[in-house]
Amino acid sequence: xxxxxxxxxxxxxxxxxxxxxxxxxxxxxxxxxxxxxxxxxxxxxxxxxxxxxxxxxxxxxxxxxxxxxxxxxxxxxxxxxxxxxxxxxxxxxxxxxxxxxxxxxxxx
Amino acid sequence: xxxxxxxxxxxxxxxxxxxxxxxxxxxxxxxxxxxxxxxxxxxxxxxxxxxxxxxxxxxxxxxxxxxxxxxxxxxxxxxxxxxxxxxxxxxxxxxxxxxxxxxxxxxxxxxxxxxxxxxxxxxx
Numbered sequence: 001x002x003x004x005x006x007x008x009x010x011x012x013x014x015x016x017x018x019x020x021x022x023x024x025x026x027x028x029x030x031x032x033x034x035x036x037x038x039x040x041x042x043x044x045x046x047x048x049x050x051x052x053x054x055x056x057x058x059x060x061x062x063x064x065x066x067x068x069x070x071x072x073x074x075x076x077x078x079x080x081x082x083x084x085x086x087x088x089x090x091x092x093x094x095x096x097x098x099x100x101x102x103x104x105x106x107x108x
Numbered sequence: 109x110x111x112x113x114x115x116x117x118x119x120x121x122x123x124x125x126x127x128x129x130x131x132x133x134x135x136x137x138x139x140x141x142x143x144x145x146x147x148x149x150x151x152x153x154x155x156x157x158x159x160x161x162x163x164x165x166x167x168x169x170x171x172x173x174x175x176x177x178x179x180x181x182x183x184x185x186x187x188x189x190x191x192x193x194x195x196x197x198x199x200x201x202x203x204x205x206x207x208x209x210x211x212x213x214x215x216x217x218x219x220x221x222x223x224x225x226x227x228x229x230x231x232x
Contacts, residue, residue: 032214036153043203043222044153055220087153091217095167097143097155 002026002090006100012108013078021073021103023088028068032092035064035073038102039084047086048073075105083107110134110221112204117226124194128226130187130204138162138182141207141216144189146200147225156202157189158217161210172198194230201225 003026013019023033031051036044046055048064051071061076075082088100116128130142144156157168157178166178177190187204203225209215 032218034218036219038153043224044205044219045222046218046220049208049218089153091214094213094217095155095158096169097158097217099153099155102152 001096002029002093002098004088004090004098004100006086006088006103008103009101010104010106012106014108015078015080017078017108019075019078019082019105021075021086021088021105023066023071023073023100025069025071025090027093029090029092031067031071032090033064033066033071034089034091035062036087036089037084038087039081044087078105080107110206112206112221112223114202114204114223114226117202117228119229119231120194121232122194122196122230124230126191126194126228128189128191128202128228130189130223132185132187132204132206135206137180137185139210141210142180142187143205143207143217143219144178144187145203145205145219145222146198146228147203148197148200151200154200155217158207159187160216191228194228196230199228199230201227 005024033051035048038044052064085102111133113131143158159178175193179188204223205219206221
């Protein structure tokens with residue numbers, strides 16, 4: 001099983017600043033990595049797939065990068081609606097499909 | 109517009125059974141794999157099971173293998189999850205999540221639309 005480890009667990013950033021979220025896979029995987037955003041009381045929303053491709057309707061402030069075992073989600077110019085929990089997911093070597101434990105992005 | 113609407117979540121005793129449903133609309137249902145993903149209260153996301161578009165292939169997480177069965181009725185555009193021998197650690201919000209295709213393994217496991225979830229509580 002591929003274990004996805006996200007860091008940090010909680011990230012405090014001021015509005016207008018940049019946030020960098022990390023995700024490490026337990027072994028090297030192809031860039032079949034996705035990032036999802038989840039706000040309280042809502043279902044997850046797909047942001048990034050294939051490590052760096054934005055999903056339909058996702059603004060350019062969200063960007064993904066990485067390869068091998070290290071993947072990153074960067075969010076620039078943070079606004080109030082960006083503060084949420086973010087999950088990485090690998091869909092490369094499965095079953096099982098696995099998610100990271102999540103990073104909570106909170107307002108500093 | 110893609111819509112997924114889960115139903116069937118209830119309070120059930122340990123050892124009991126439950127069947128969840130997910131009604132789909134807004135896309136060609138039989139051409140897409142669909143998964144169940146669950147989220148325990150205050151916890152992260154856990155993939156449970158996936159079924160291919162025609163229902164020929166199914167996969168399960170080890171934690172539910174042998175207890176849960178995923179199925180679909182393409183005429184009714186509905187996905188199901190039969191849950192048997194339920195345990196307290198099955199307590200979660202259960203989402204259905206649409207894959208991006210039905211051919212490549214990657215398209216089965218990438219989720220571009222999600223329902224709002226249905227809550228299953230296993231407790232005596």
